Amino acid sequence: xPLVDSNLQETWDSLYSCQPEGVVRxxxxxxxxxxxxxxxxxxxxxxxxxxxxxxQRIVLIGAGFGWVAEKFIAAGYGPVADGTxxxxxxxxxxxxxxxSNKGNGNATLTIINADVNASTGRRTVRQQFGSNNAVIxxxxxxxxxxxxxGVGPTPAGNNEVVPFCQSIRALSNNVAHWVSTITAxxxxxxxxxxxxxxxxWCDPDIVIQRQGGAVL
Amino acid sequence: xxxxxxxxxxxxxxxxVGPFKSSGGNFYIIGVNSSDATKAQAQKASDPTxxxxxxxxxxxxxxxQLYLAACQVSDTVHVLIAHGASSSRNYRYVAFDMSxxxxxxxxxxxxxxxxxxxxxxxxxGCSIVVRSxxxxxxxxxxxxxxxxxxxxxxTYYRERxxxxxxGTQTQVSAGGQVDxxxxxxxxxxxxxxxxxxxGSTGNQIRERSLSSANxxxxxxxxxxxxxxxxxxxxxxxxxxxxxxxIVGMGGASExxxxxxxxxxxxxxxxxxxxxxxxxxxxxxxxxxxxxxxxSDLYVSKSTDSGASWGTKASAFVGTVALADANLSKDGNIxxxxxxxxxxxxxxxxxTLKYNEYVVRTVASETLFxxxxxxx
Numbered sequence: 001x002p003l004v005d006s007n008l009q010e011t012w013d014s015l016y017s018c019q020p021e022g023v024v025r026x027x028x029x030x031x032x033x034x035x036x037x038x039x040x041x042x043x044x045x046x047x048x049x050x051x052x053x054x055x056q057r058i059v060l061i062g063a064g065f066g067w068v069a070e071k072f073i074a075a076g077y078g079p080v081a082d083g084t085x086x087x088x089x090x091x092x093x094x095x096x097x098x099x100s101n102k103g104n105g106n107a108t109l110t111i112i113n114a115d116v117n118a119s120t121g122r123r124t125v126r127q128q129f130g131s132n133n134a135v136i137x138x139x140x141x142x143x144x145x146x147x148x149x150g151v152g153p154t155p156a157g158n159n160e161v162v163p164f165c166q167s168i169r170a171l172s173n174n175v176a177h178w179v180s181t182i183t184a185x186x187x188x189x190x191x192x193x194x195x196x197x198x199x200x201w202c203d204p205d206i207v208i209q210r211q212g213g214a215v216l
Numbered sequence: 217x218x219x220x221x222x223x224x225x226x227x228x229x230x231x232x233v234g235p236f237k238s239s240g241g242n243f244y245i246i247g248v249n250s251s252d253a254t255k256a257q258a259q260k261a262s263d264p265t266x267x268x269x270x271x272x273x274x275x276x277x278x279x280x281q282l283y284l285a286a287c288q289v290s291d292t293v294h295v296l297i298a299h300g301a302s303s304s305r306n307y308r309y310v311a312f313d314m315s316x317x318x319x320x321x322x323x324x325x326x327x328x329x330x331x332x333x334x335x336x337x338x339x340x341g342c343s344i345v346v347r348s349x350x351x352x353x354x355x356x357x358x359x360x361x362x363x364x365x366x367x368x369x370x371t372y373y374r375e376r377x378x379x380x381x382x383g384t385q386t387q388v389s390a391g392g393q394v395d396x397x398x399x400x401x402x403x404x405x406x407x408x409x410x411x412x413x414x415g416s417t418g419n420q421i422r423e424r425s426l427s428s429a430n431x432x433x434x435x436x437x438x439x440x441x442x443x444x445x446x447x448x449x450x451x452x453x454x455x456x457x458x459x460x461x462i463v464g465m466g467g468a469s470e471x472x473x474x475x476x477x478x479x480x481x482x483x484x485x486x487x488x489x490x491x492x493x494x495x496x497x498x499x500x501x502x503x504x505x506x507x508x509x510x511s512d513l514y515v516s517k518s519t520d521s522g523a524s525w526g527t528k529a530s531a532f533v534g535t536v537a538l539a540d541a542n543l544s545k546d547g548n549i550x551x552x553x554x555x556x557x558x559x560x561x562x563x564x565x566x567t568l569k570y571n572e573y574v575v576r577t578v579a580s581e582t583l584f585x586x587x588x589x590x591x
Contacts, residue, residue, distance in 0.1 A: 017362040018370075020387040034370075035363040037392015038435075042417070143364045180364045180393060184336030187365035210364070211334075211393040212417040 002147045002160065004189055006095040015187065029106045032067045040071040042213030043178050047138070049215060050206055051174070055088065056137035057081075057129050061116055061168060062144035063091035065102055066109035068178075073109075080109050085130035092116060092125060117167045125171060139172035143210060145179045145198060146190040153197040161191075165202050176206040183211075219265050220532070220562075220569035226250055226257060228563045231541045233286035235264070235559040235570065236293055237550040238314035243268075245544065245561055245570065246286060246295060246312060253280040256297060258312050258319070264552070264559070264570050271317040275310050285343045286546040287352070287403075291315040294344055294352050296325075302338035305331045307356050309344075309376060323380045331357040331369060333395040333416070339369040341447050343401040345409055352376040353409050353426070355401035361391055369395040371413045373426060388424055389413060390435040396422065398447040404474030405459035412448050412463050412470075421448060421463070421470055423480060433476040440468035440482035444490055446540045453496040455521055462501050462522035464492030469503065471522030485516050485525045491536075491543045494522075495558050497575050504558055504573065506536045506543065513543075513562060515573050531573040534564035554578050 004011045012027040018034035025031045044052070052058075054076050060069050069091045073080060081087030092112045093099070102111045112128055115121035116139075126134040141164075150159035169175050182192035198207045199216040207216050226232060226247035234245040243264045249255040255274035261267060283298035291314040300306040307326040312319050331339040342356040358372030370391065375383040388411050389396035395416040402410045407428035415422045415437060422437035444466020452461045452474060459474035467489035472478035485492055485503045492505040501518040503525060513532035516525040536542050544561035552559075557572035 015362065015365050018387070018391070019359040019385070020391075022385045034361050034387065034391035037390045037394060038417075039392040039394075146365060180366055183334035183366045185332070185334045185360075185367040190365045211366075 001149075003149060003191055004147050006147065007097055009097050012097060027064070029065060029067070032065075036067060036071070039210055039213075040068050041075075043068070043208055043210075044072065044075055044077075046208045046213045046215045047140070047176060050176070052138060057088055057135065058138045058140060059090045059092060059125055059136050059171060060140050060142055061092045062142040063093050063111060064098055064142065065107040066091040066111055068142055069109055081128040082110070083128060083130065085134065087129055090125060090128045116171060117164060122167070122171050136172040138174045138176065139168045140175075141168065141177045141179075143178060143180055145177055145202070146192060148191060150191055150201060153193065154200045161201050165205055169205070174206075176208055177202055178208050178210055180210045220564075220571035221261070221264055221267060223259065223268055223561060223568035223570055225270060226259065226568055227253060228566060228568060229541055230282060230284060232544040232561045232568070233284045233295065233546045234293070234544055235547050235561065236288045236314065237548075237552070238291050240291075240315065242314065243552075243559070244293070244312075244314055246284065246293065247561075247568075248281045248284065249274050254278065254299075256281055256284065256295065256310070258317070260317065261570075264572075268570065272312070272319050275319040275322055277306070277308050277322065279306065283340050283342055287344050287346050288546075288548060289346050294346050296342045296344040296354055296356070298340060298342045298356065302332050302340070303330045304328045305357070307342055307354060309352065309354065323376075325354055325374060325376065325382055326356065326358065326385065329357075329359050330367075332360065332367075333369045333397065334366050334393075335395070339395070339397040341398050343399050345401045345403040347403065347407045347409075347428070349407070353401060355388070355399040355409075355411055357397060357399060358385060358387070363391075363393050366393065368393060369397050371396050371399045371411065373401070373409070373411065375430065383430070386432075388426075388432065389415070389422065390424070400448045400450055400463065402450045402452050402461055402463070404452055404461055408474055408476070410452075410461055410474065410478075412450060414448070419443065419445075421465060423470070423472075423478070425476060425478070427476065436477065436480065438470075438480055438482055440465070440470060441484060442467035442487045442489070444468070446491060446538075449493055449545055451494045451496055451501070453498070453501075460521040462494050462518070464494045464503050464505070466490055466492070467505075469494070469522050469525070481523055483523055483525065486514070486528055489514075490538045491540060493543055493545060493547075493560065495549045497549045497556050502549075502558055502575060504531060504543070504560060506538060508538065511536050515558065531558075532562060532564075532571055534562065534569075536562055536564060549575060551578060
């Protein structure tokens with residue numbers, strides 16, 4: 001079981017909170033800039049330093065309402081995957097809260113409900129790019145790692161991190177994890193590590209620090 | 217008597233604001249009362265080479281005052297005070313009237329906000345400017361943004377539109393997983409307010425501006441070499457119809473022409489410089505700063521609105537530690553006697569001292585001027 005239940009609104013409310021105009025707001029589209037700032041630009045730059053190029057097929061896992069994917073498309077990495085071979089960017093999120101609220105103006109892109117830990121889910125993702133065996137150039141997780149179990153600085157014991165990484169490696173030869181790393185303010189419910197520790201857990205995948213775009 | 221003049225009764229742990237010159241020809245500094253940190257105190261001198269003494273009844277807050285910012289408009293010094301714990305920071309607006317030597321009623325403009333960075337560090341700082349309509353714009357660290365389980369310091373502005381009346385508290389920094397700290401507001405052209413702050417990513421100096429209609433433009437930033445770690449401080453002035461903005465930080469500077477989405481130009485005041493305070497005498501810009509090699513104060517001059525800085529000249533020989541509190545801020549060049557001077561209060565090895573750096577002597581034809589446009 002993940003460390004928090006992403007099917008619950010209260011989980012999203014507790015993880016995302018801002019007051020851009022004096023009123024407390026949460027995971028809502030019009031305040032998404034509070035949470036993203038220029039972080040996605042740094043992510044794209046980091047990925048480009050590792051070989052990402054326009055025209056490649058990208059799947060974003062744990063994509064929420066697809067705001068990060070929108071920035072990829074705005075940067076020229078689209079169009080959005082549409083079930084044909086023409087699509088380049090797909091969004092995946094299994095949260096029932098995300099799926100239930102994506103139509104409330106929060107999402108403009110298609111958010112696929114597919115579990116990448118299962119072969120059927122991975123097939124669903126490939127189909128979004130046109131066929132059961134479509135080649136996906138990049139599989140990128142969006143801050144999924146901190147909600148998965150896995151104790152310590154290096155892989156050890158029963159955990160959800162290593163199986164998750166193995167599963168998305170089955171989707172693409174290029175795997176990157178965009179991950180928030182530990183700070184003094186970190187929510188104690190989640191799995192916090194340094195970027196180096198995440199690299200040890202996810203190697204040979206690329207890990208990219210959400211705070212500033214450092215890459216390992 | 218000769219300068220410098222020793223100042224007593226004010227805290228050395230919080231930077232004083234000023235010095236300011238009143239229309240009555242008196243000189244003022246404002247700091248935190250050294251015996252009661254809940255009180256801000258104004259001190260006055262008719263002859264700053266002699267002594268300063270407290271005037272008015274010290275203005276009080278409910279918690280220790282940690283940071284002062286000020287903006288002089290005629291005989292009124294608008295003051296913003298940051299006080300209280302970093303987990304529950306308050307910002308109080310209060311004005312000091314130099315014509316009556318009295319404080320106005322304090323107003324709690326912002327209360328009870330957690331301003332800690334994601335690293336748990338106090339994001340201490342605030343700034344204030346006053347628009348042509350008399351509205352003060354307060355710039356400060358406000359509520360943190362929680363993003364994926366971490367919380368990040370962010371900057372906000374709030375406009376004072378009347379007595380104890382304020383507009384909406386609005387986030388200035390563009391968010392994301394970055395701590396934004398050390399707010400500095402500078403009044404630009406046509407009541408535009410330029411917000412300067414520091415972003416934790418790459419130690420960037422960032423800028424965003426607010427139009428007179430309160431529309432924010434796009435946040436931008438760069439990373440000048442040797443920009444240090446202490447708060448930026450800046451000025452604006454009219455250079456033949458163009459409002460120039462210059463900001464100093466560490467041994468570096470930024471300059472630009474006021475307007476929406478200006479082009480930032482990074483400069484170097486001195487690679488070993490620190491705690492720079494920027495001034496303007498109506499013609500040229502000056503940076504008063506601490507030099508790390510000898511802990512003395514120096515002045516560098518810029519004749520191109522901050523794009524480059526000349527060779528430093530000694531301004532004060534002493535022992536000035538590298539801390540923002542050790543040099544007064546938000547003061548202005550003024551005329552005293554037959555000289556235009558950069559006035560300042562420096563913490564010299566634990567003792568506050570008023571001192572001046574003579575910029576130039578008043579030309580005979582301007583001795584009869586009735587008003588200095590930069591005060």
